Amino acid sequence: MxxxxxxxxxxxxxxxxxxxxxxxxxxxxxxxxxxxxxxxxxxxxxxxxxxxxxxxxxxxxxxxxxxxxxxxxxxxxxxxxxxxxxxxxxxxxxxxxxxxxxxxxxxxxxxxxxxxxxxxxxxxxxxxxxxxxxxxxxxxxxxxxxxxxxxxxxxxxxxxxxxxxxxxxxxxxxxxxxxxxxxxxxxxxxxxxxxxxxxxxxxxxxxxxxxxxxxxxxxxxxxxxPGVLALGAAGLTNALAIWIDKWLLWWAPGSVQAVGALRVNPVNDQASFLGLLTMIPGLTLILVTTETRFDRAFAALMSHCMGTANRRRIEKARQKVGMTIRLDLRLLMVEQAILAGFCWVLAPEIIRLLDMNARGIFGFRLTAVGVVFHLVAIQMSIILSYYDLAGRIVAVWGSFLLASAAGTLLFRDSGFAGFGFGYLAGAVTAASLAVALVAEATGKLTYLLFVGNNPAVAGNSGLWARFWP
Known part of the structure; x- marks a missing residue:
């Protein structure tokens, strides 16, 4: 695709x-x-x-x-x-x-x-x-x-x-x-x-x-x-993780009842949305560069596994997959960290130029920093989807969801000074878990391809098939 x-x-x-x-x-x-x-x-x-x-x-x-x-x-x-x-x-x-x-x-x-x-x-x-x-x-x-x-x-x-x-x-x-x-x-x-x-x-x-x-x-x-329910759960937890902190803050100090029973938090909504827009360069890099390079490396490994390559050549191809992951991860984090640094320093001027409430500076800064780790979780989730490990994707975004909700509730009564902290906590948690899961799976990728995640061995039936091989 x-x-x-x-x-x-x-x-x-x-x-x-x-x-x-x-x-x-x-x-x-x-x-x-x-x-x-x-x-x-x-x-x-x-x-x-x-x-x-x-x-x-x-x-x-x-x-x-x-x-x-x-x-x-x-x-x-x-x-x-x-x-x-x-x-x-x-x-x-x-x-x-x-x-x-x-x-x-x-x-x-x-x-x-x-x-x-x-x-x-x-x-x-x-x-x-x-x-x-x-x-x-x-x-x-x-x-x-x-x-x-x-x-x-x-x-x-x-x-x-x-x-x-x-x-x-x-x-x-x-x-x-x-x-x-x-x-x-x-x-x-x-x-x-x-x-x-x-x-x-x-x-x-x-x-x-x-x-x-x-x-x-x-x-x-x-x-x-296979694994239709696991795929659906991965998508749902992914989306909920992004929005859970915004929804919880609709009932926090500073929120308003806008239309009927519908509530919003104008300061945080604008600041967090602006911060999330800093994700666009990272998503572009993933689409144009990192995913295509990983796709080529993974395709080479698969061709070795399905061909007549010996174990040494397969292991060399697996190591190249790991090296590609590390290089792409470093490129993504450096690019996005530079952008987050600019946003942190220039936040007051950006808020002023866009005629936004100055109290949103805290939420904008923390969201821009959180986006760095959010993109890491996205890139690692793409790799896990190549490995056909939907259960681990659910774990990544589930950890994001829980940590973001906990962080938001912890600072809920802090006012605008706590805006964005829950999102940052969730992103850091998800990125850490995602990197660990990808590293573990890549280390035993040859086993997963031939045994652990092979439909001929592990089966290919059930809506939760191969949830966590």
Whole structure:
């Protein structure tokens, strides 16, 4: 599923400085498109709504976006994880015609879950007017569908249509706001929904260009994908780990009851979201460089195992996998640590330029530092997924979830000085555990490939198959 990563890697290696910049730019869009689109929308709307709307209407828009974006990631994470694994299995078997059906099934399930969540949040808890309720639910649903489509974009080889999709979506929102100049929250939400519709339609079109077959579902696909529940649990714990500290702080000092029973913490929400945006360069590096290099090293090891190589050559290939992991981990941490250092030093000026509350400096700084370790956990989780160790991925993100919740509750009553500490604690815990688990698995990788994780030996049945070999 990393086809576009290899394409961007080749552009970066063969086209000089311009190629590096081109690969980095498009890699950021592919790996973090929903984050970038939401960030631009939030910061553009922040100035717009404050100058043209009353505080209550501004709160409706802000709350709708915060809940739609956050809840959509949690809803779609397990579905996207399972769908991605099913699609990659079909790729390996040469069944490219199965991709449209897998994508369609995931979109349908995501839509159903989003409609239910929208009804509970914006209808029951928020008590919104019918028009606002429908628009907020539509935005949540569209975000969910974009999250589902995003992993399938990695399987394509054309990066420009993806950039065009997000650009057209943002342009649609800006055009609607410029032409209509709305002063009511319903009109602003409608403009956002229109932009998301344009983006989703173009993303689906880009995927369909590479996979033009008509969807044809085969019931046996689920049974042919081992460890479905483990994969879903890994995706769910991953998403919950990111948001648990923000949700707990919605009931901490400084939080407000924004719309009905829906609560937000404006200072922490903005600061933590801005801090999470520093993840984009690291995600781009993983997509373009580190994952592609590891893929090549791991593929070489697999070819030795399936061929006629002797034990010495297999061991040499395994050692090369370990060396690749170490080099890529060092590259990622150095790159992201430099960015975190800049953010720490320049935090007051960044907060001032974006017209954010100065009390968010603490949350922004700690989140930017936590992102360094969060990215380590992500990269190690990708490696564990190559090793087919879904249970260990659950352990990594479960530790993130528990440590983040504990740290947030510990500093919950400290006010803005404690913002971001829970996220940092969770990220450090997850990164430490992830590195240890990858090191242990890589050390006995030959055994795992031939015995411990070999379907012919350990079996390949059950929804929790090979949870922890």
């Amino acid at each position: 990393a086809g576009i990563g290899f394409r961007l890697d080749r552009i970066a290696r063969e086209d000089g400085l311009g190629g590096i910049a081109n690969a980095a730019f498009h890699g950021a869009v592919v790996s973090s498109g929903p984050w970038l689109m939401t960030a631009l929308a939030v910061f553009l709307l922040q100035g717009w709504t404050r100058s043209t709307m009353v505080a209550a209407d501004h709160a409706i828009i802000q709350t709708s976006l915060v809940y739609a974006f956050g809840v959509s990631t949690v809803i779609t994470a397990p579905l996207a994880m399972i769908a991605t694994r099913m699609a990659s299995d079909r790729f390996y078997l040469g069944e490219r015609d199965a991709i449209p059906a897998i994508l369609l099934a995931a979109l349908v399930w995501a839509t159903l879950a989003s409609l239910i969540a929208g009804g509970l949040l914006f209808g029951l808890a928020g008590g919104m007017r019918p028009d606002l309720f429908l628009l907020a639910t539509a935005i949540l649903t569209l975000f969910s569908q974009i999250w589902i489509a995003s992993p399938f974009l990695h399987a394509t080889w054309r990066h420009r249509p993806i950039f065009l999709a997000y650009l057209c979506g943002i342009a649609m929102v800006a055009l609607c706001l410029a032409l209509v100049r709305p002063t009511a929250p319903a009109a602003v939400l409608a403009a956002i929904a229109a932009g998301l519709i344009v983006t989703l339609a173009l993303l689906i079109a880009a995927i369909r260009d590479d996979f033009p077959n008509s969807p044809e579902w085969r019931p046996g696909w689920i049974g042919r994908t």
